Amino acid sequence: MLLSGFNPNARWDRNIEGAYDDPDKLKAKIQVLAFFSGAKVYPRIFMMSGKRYRIRKLNYTWQKRQGSELISCFSVSTACDIYQLSFNHSSCAWKLDNIF
Amino acid sequence: MDAFFASIEQAINPRLKGKPLIVGSRNSPRFTVVCAASYEAKALGITSGMRSQDAFRICPNLSFVPAQQDRYIWTSRQIFTFLKGLGYPIQYCSIDEFTLDIGDTQNCHKLSSGIQEKITQDFGITASIGIGKNYLLAKLASKLKKPAGFLEINEENLEDILKGVPAKKICGVGEATNLLLENLGINTCLDLYQKDVLFLKEYLGQYGINLYFGLHTKEEISISEHEDLPKSIGHSYTLSKPNQNPGFISAWFRLLSEKVAERLRAQDLLAKTVHLWLELPEFGHFSRQKSFSNATDDGALIATRAMEIMAKNGLIWPNIRAIGVTCSGLILKEYEPLFLEDKKRNNLLKAVDRINQRFGEEAIFPAVIKLTNPTTGTL
Numbered sequence: 001m002l003l004s005g006f007n008p009n010a011r012w013d014r015n016i017e018g019a020y021d022d023p024d025k026l027k028a029k030i031q032v033l034a035f036f037s038g039a040k041v042y043p044r045i046f047m048m049s050g051k052r053y054r055i056r057k058l059n060y061t062w063q064k065r066q067g068s069e070l071i072s073c074f075s076v077s078t079a080c081d082i083y084q085l086s087f088n089h090s091s092c093a094w095k096l097d098n099i100f
Numbered sequence: 101m102d103a104f105f106a107s108i109e110q111a112i113n114p115r116l117k118g119k120p121l122i123v124g125s126r127n128s129p130r131f132t133v134v135c136a137a138s139y140e141a142k143a144l145g146i147t148s149g150m151r152s153q154d155a156f157r158i159c160p161n162l163s164f165v166p167a168q169q170d171r172y173i174w175t176s177r178q179i180f181t182f183l184k185g186l187g188y189p190i191q192y193c194s195i196d197e198f199t200l201d202i203g204d205t206q207n208c209h210k211l212s213s214g215i216q217e218k219i220t221q222d223f224g225i226t227a228s229i230g231i232g233k234n235y236l237l238a239k240l241a242s243k244l245k246k247p248a249g250f251l252e253i254n255e256e257n258l259e260d261i262l263k264g265v266p267a268k269k270i271c272g273v274g275e276a277t278n279l280l281l282e283n284l285g286i287n288t289c290l291d292l293y294q295k296d297v298l299f300l301k302e303y304l305g306q307y308g309i310n311l312y313f314g315l316h317t318k319e320e321i322s323i324s325e326h327e328d329l330p331k332s333i334g335h336s337y338t339l340s341k342p343n344q345n346p347g348f349i350s351a352w353f354r355l356l357s358e359k360v361a362e363r364l365r366a367q368d369l370l371a372k373t374v375h376l377w378l379e380l381p382e383f384g385h386f387s388r389q390k391s392f393s394n395a396t397d398d399g400a401l402i403a404t405r406a407m408e409i410m411a412k413n414g415l416i417w418p419n420i421r422a423i424g425v426t427c428s429g430l431i432l433k434e435y436e437p438l439f440l441e442d443k444k445r446n447n448l449l450k451a452v453d454r455i456n457q458r459f460g461e462e463a464i465f466p467a468v469i470k471l472t473n474p475t476t477g478t479l
Binding site: 068 | 112114175458
């Protein structure tokens with residue numbers, strides 16, 4: 001596919017393992033109750049270590065690719081903290097990536 | 101978009117809202133450059149391109165977030181898709197900048213506020229919109245009303261606006277050009293606008309001609325197959341500290357060349373010209389290019405050509421801070437290789453691309469690239 005003007009793929013950056021503090025470092029498996037509407041996903045509650053966290057606000061969503069796998073990422077706020085969750089569209093697995 | 105990377109990080113982590121924040125590369129917060137600064141940081145005098153050490157000196161409590169390109173690329177693409185849906189010819193200018201050709205649309209204020217509202221609602225970030233008869237004036241208009249502003253420069257208000265704006269605000273007018281303009285008595289954008297093309301050509305050469313027509317011509321964005329062909333494809337990287345280790349440097353040449361080649365192959369393109377750009381602490385900028393008779397999309401060959409350019413210009417493994425490899429002279433790859441060895445190599449590259457597309461970036465790569473990794477840089 002040809003793109004005119006700027007191509008966002010030019011924004012490549014070197015991913016050096018271990019050379020920086022990985023923001024997606026936790027990668028803990030979690031259970032999530034989510035609402036699917038059309039092509040969009042809205043996580044509502046997640047369970048971690050037997051504890052239930054109600055999501056008060058969905059701050060931001062974005063997607064990334066790991067090879068052919070599509071990953072949706074969510075920044076969510078609970079009553080106390082802000083978490084980054086991710087959903088792998090191929091394996092349908094939810095993970096907790098980060099706590100801000 | 102206003103302070104694009106920093107605004108996205110503040111939307112992702114609302115605790116950063118209202119705080120001075122910089123987005124830097126993934127290396128140490130104290131040993132990088134500022135990719136983006138929030139408006140709170142900008143108010144303290146912190147700007148993009150500044151060394152992070154200097155930024156922390158200005159504000160020791162500065163928040164730091166490492167750049168996460170996937171977030172910015174995704175948001176940029178989403179905004180592009182939304183703007184494209186408005187039905188006007190559109191140009192992707194940079195990751196946070198788009199040009200729409202709205203022609204003679206009458207109610208451009210309503211259109212602009214609709215775009216700004218949608219971007220704020222969907223992404224929690226703000227955008228500034230400038231309207232002008234060409235890119236340079238529209239860009240200037242958007243710059244003058246940041247953040248979340250709107251300004252239209254038309255024939256009625258053009259002189260009033262330009263007379264109060266320094267010439268260096270025009271996109272492309274850097275410090276050296278501004279100094280030259282000041283010596284010529286050109287201090288404001290209006291002074292520059294009122295000069296004729298011959299005057300600008302005499303003192304600024306081809307750039308003066310481009311500047312004149314850029315400011316005076318009514319531009320249109322045309323969409324044709326021919327113009328879709330990119331003019332160049334390149335990648336650059338600033339090392340965390342200057343280095344002159346031949347193994348390390350040649351690995352970086354190869355990695356950047358492979359990234360360029362991968363994008364050439366993805367678009368079925370071949371490159372005839374290789375351009376090498378280096379930042380050398382002892383000598384300053386180095387920039388040379390060379391055209392070759394046979395066009396290529398092979399990263400190994402592009403890296404060899406880039407190193408050949410360096411060697412032929414008398415640089416024998418100098419101390420290097422930043423490297424850029426760009427390919428231009430692009431042509432469409434219309435024929436498959438003729439000879440057996442070339443066919444084998446072509447098939448190998450296609451297979452590598454397919455593996456990386458399926459399993460992720462650098463699932464398979466030339467072993468020499470491993471040397472670019474400072475933590476595991478051994479073969």
